[in-house]
Amino acid sequence: MAFLTDQQTIDDLNLFGKSGGDSIYQIFNRTKTRGGAAILEEMFRFPLSDETKINHRSRIIQYLAKTGTSFPFSVDNFDPVETYIKNTDTRTKLSAQESSIAKKFSNLVALDAVTSGIYLGITALIKLLNELNQFLNSLDMGSLDFYQQDKADIMSLLTTSGIRESLNLPLNPKISSDEYVAYDEFFRFKHRDAVLKILNYVYGLDVYFSIAKVAVERDFIFPKALPKQQHVVKLEGVYHPQVKNAVANSIHITPDSNVIFLTGANMAGKSTFMKSLSVALFLAHMGFPVAAKEMEFSVLDGIYTTINLPDNLGMGASHFYVEVLRAKKIAQELKLGRNLFVLFDEMFRGTNVKDAAEATIAFTEAFAGKRDSMFVISTHIIEAGEILKERCDNINFVYLPTRMEGNQPVYTYTLEQGLTADRHGMIIIKNEGILDILASGMERMNKQKI
Secondary structure, eight states, rough: OOOOOHHHHHHHHHOOOTTTTTOOOHOOOOOHHHHHHEEEEEEHHHHOHHHHHHHHHHHHHHHHHHHHHOOOOOOEEEGHHHHHHOOOOOOGGGOOHHHTTTSSGGGGGOOHHHHHHHHHHHHHHHHHHHHHHHHHHHHHHHOGGGHHHHHHHHHHTTTTTTHHTTSSOOOOOOOHHHHHHHIIEEEETTTTHHHHHHHHHHHHHHHHHHHHHHHHHTOOOOOOOEOGOOOOOEEEOOOOSSSOOOEEEEEEEEEEOOOEEEEEEETTSSSHHHHHHHHHHOOOOOTOOOOOEEEEEOSEEEEEEEOOOOBBBBGGGGEEEHHHHHHHHHHHHTTTTOOOEEEEESSSTTHHHHHHHHHHHHHHHHHOOTTTEEEEEEOOOHHHHHHHHHHOOOEEEEEEEEEETTTEEOOOOOOEEEEOOOOOHHHHHHHHTTTHHHHHHHHHHHHHHH
16 A cells, blocks of 8 residues: 655655755765666655565665765766657668768768767767676675565666677777667667666665665664554654754654653753654655654654644635644544554644634544554644543653743753643743833834824
8 A cells, every 4th residue: 555645744744845955865865876866755755564565675775885985887878878769760770871981980970960970879878887787796695685576686687789789898898889789779679668667776876875874874764664554653762853063862652652641841842853753754654864863653644734724715715724734633543444654734723722722632642542543733822732631541641941140031841741731821922022122113203293
């Protein structure tokens, strides 16, 4: 089954960010090829929901991270190869007559741009195929048993007629006129699908090398995926990969504590913690390393977060009604028996406090009955937490504290057990002098009237 998520979650977690802005994708995108960048984006859009596939991908990246090797292909070969293989116009097939004109590489200047590009593409592709063959033969399969099938699949493609013969050529081959014609027929037409599959494997390796490099540079760890039916998450020292000098926190989720009820004052770090946890879970389902000290997790069917929910002015919906529709969508997914991670940052903030409190209690209590899924609910409504304490035994109450030093709030950003009644909004407003500014403005206006 495909992993479930949506654009709201992608935006909440800043997976791709706005044009030109920082994003989680950009952290990992050290790819050398356009094809690699495209595959990386596809991995972000389609996480995995099978622990075997997740651990398989993770082990490949871990191996490359340990070896410390770099992308073993000449980057200059990719542009001519990609341009060449995209051209499927049979009218551009090389002929023996054209080959005799260009039997020496230096004579390409005598040809038109399309034909010379074909010669460049053939030569670059032969070099790329040889580099791939050398790379595969250099792998220590004793410690790469999990890559056996991938290697066998690529090797099978490399035995394709025409491709196999090119592997016997040196990296800087001198090819006869007739050989150019034959290779063009093999590469672009007769066995084009095999060439495209090989390129796709190379692009995948580009992604793996990119992620491995980031894991080493940032000291990220590789989570272990567990069977879905265990319904657990063990996260030690998780932090947000985009926050400088981020404070790490730990959290354990089990069927006996599958609802996290988070409280804390404004600016105490609730949203950052929730994003840290969600990003780690999302990346873990991609088989990627995460910003943490240790992580084990049961595979989920999907992740839905609700952090920065916009109004829908186009449909004439208020913020509250958009919240209701969001909750309804997730309720429908849960009704289908999905094993989900669901996060709400301040449920129903678009309505009055009384309704918000009643709705928060009702939804959290309903979530607590779904022990095969995981939930995080943040709120400022402490009274809701007090009631839920009496009604549910599988809610983990945690908070982010605020310490007061005189009139200045100090934030630890470190989770503690329990509920907190910290409310320092008016203190922050007074510290910023906003009311004094407004008062002085009124005083100036009154003097002008006089």
